[in-house]
Amino acid sequence: MSDPLARIAPALAALRADEAALEAFLRDFVRAPSVYDPDVGTTEEPAARLVHDLLTAWDWSPRWEEIAPGRPNVVATLRGARPDDRRRRLIVEGHTDVVTPGDPARWTHPPFGATAVDGKLYGRGTADMKGGVAAALFAARAIQRSGAEFAGTLILAIVADEEGLMLGIKEFVARGHADGATAALVCEPEGGRVCIAQKGALRLRVVAGGRMAHGAMPESGANPLAALAAFLVGCAALERALQAECGEHPYLGKPYLTPTVLDAGSPAQMNVIPDMAVAHLDVRTTPDTPHPMILDRLRALARAVERDHPERTITIKVIEDRPPTATDPAEPLVAATVAAHEAEWGATPPFGGVPGATDGTILWRERGIPIVTYGPGDTTIPHQVNEFVRLAEVHAAARVYVRAILGYLE
Template identity: 50%
Template sequence: MSAPSSNELLGYLDTQGLIDFTQRLVRIPSVNDPATGSTEMGAAHAVIELAEGFGWTPIVDEVRQGRPNVIIQLRGSTPGPHLIFEGHTDVVSEGSRDLWDFDPYSGDIVDGRLLGRGSADMKGGLAAMLFAARALQLSGELVGTLTLAALIDEEELMLGVKDFVAKGYCNEAIGAIVCEPEAGEICITQKGAIRLEVRLHGRISHGAMPTKGINPIPALMKVLTFAHETEIELQREYGEDPLLGAISITPTVLQAGSRVQLNVTPSVAIADFDLRTTPLVDHARLIDAFIAEVGRIAEATGCRGEVEVIDDRPPTDISPDADLVRSLTAAHRRVVGAEPTYGGVPGTTDGTILHRDAHLPVVVYGPGGKWIAHQANEFVEVTEVIAAAKVYLLAARELLHEGP
């Protein structure tokens, strides 16, 4: 029997099932919110049920209580490479319902758009990768190993993907396709992110006798100035990345003192920083520079300084000539009938952890607008979900058949 043509292969894709399942996922609010007890559990269960319906044996790893990763490993008829498709089951909160023109968990399709929180980020992409894998299996074209990862906590600390890598699921993989919404762009680079908290401890005093204590607020101002000057310096040194734009260092949280006692200098002043980098930036050097400067400022002001690295996600990039990119390019051309646009991910995805902890090449490609994620009135075009599943299907066949 000869291998099926691309069109024959695409015939195995259950497009109606794909859209029904996307709707089902969107109708399950899977915000992780300890205050309400909401978790990814419902969405994870929907994935488990679908997988079992396909005759697959999903692995359920409870990363935190009530918050399971769902992992499916499909093995083909003959040995071959190992490819990973990655998605997440959590969604961000819908925020104020007043901002929405429809029920945030509607899942309805209106004028070709599937509506609701998580439709683009990223239940459409998650459903697309699962149905693409099913089609590949049904066609008899599955060789090697295909790992499908539906992980928790992407929107926060990425606990799901960290656990996924730590448990060895990425071993010997040739790379990962991260199915986040990028408007059909093939994203070959992603910004890195560092989250730092700087704490300066002084000594409390009466506002009328400030010299009797050590006020940490002026010291913290020096740290803010340093951060701003460092941002300008890095922007000057590295310029703008053509796909990612400029490096940024943004203070996002300030805490010191209390409005209840305006006549007291605080004992501690805290600033949090969100640093976004491009592949040229050395994270370790940047973090060291912060630690050294906070040390100098603390010493000069009599404070005690602390720098906590809350998270450190490196930027990623991959050559346009890499197999992952070439296969997606060919598949995109075939399905969409046009040349793809190559792009960069302005935020960070689980892909940064796959790259950092498992050293995998990653590419980000998925249905839904880049900028619609996390906004009110989120939607995904039904045609984009179907197109993404087709592209995943063709690309996966090529990657698994090519060999490493």
């Protein structure tokens, strides 16, 4: 293969020539509000439209694939010098949706204003993750414009609904775009860390069933609240046991079983024992706590609670199952990203783990694709008021993406 520097230097020069265009696009992108809110009718469409227009102007024939009316994925494919080379098929991924800004009055700068102050661009989605998407798009553009040769195929997946049920990436997979992919670079804000692991998540609905009765005659009913309370106490004990057994994962920390919702009875009917009580659990896992094992132990706990509480039942329904992911550090994309970061920053980046799930989780779960998460913006800033990204970090990330993509597609 050709000298890597001979491919990288012209691409970096092309990127530099486009810095103003990148910033202009990013501002427009942030100003296109893309909170998915069915109550007021807003969707990802305005932001996706900007991406689609940009890629169309670049002659990339992007696909516009709706997961629901007004909720498009934008997908583009760039083929290298040997597009049939099946050993390298890289997905570069980001999402267009952003979470609600909450009360705009709590923001110092308008949440969809894209105000730049002292090198920081403020606005909802600047870090999570329009900065990363802009960096990725312009990195790919720079590679293409410079004529840098690469092997295999580069697939840009800019999808909807990451903050919801990840319907966008699921649709991307269902349409076959992920078939044969050998790696994915997820451009979420990770503050200079190369993240090779992601926590898993199980969302569970726990229903305690009993028998309705008058509060004055509890002996004639079967109160589900007592059973549900016992179950939740058991969950806290199970959490301690799992943490003791598995210890702390180096990048992901401890597993957690957190009750987040409780629902039973009615304050207007305080003299009625209800026939049902419901709790929701948000379970966060590491590769050391496989989901089937956790579900087995929760079901065993449910059976034990039922034995202690006659005429009560505990049923557990899995609402969402996102497994933890762990990419082998020996994966070529990991090495390419680390080398790219080193070339940009002159220091070896730390490995890290993502505390939440990302779209990469779905690529891993559905197609076994190794994922690396790396992108501009502080790890803790997403979903806060006064979200911002440093413009210098966006440009640096774009340079790292150029090097990482060319390094991987060699």
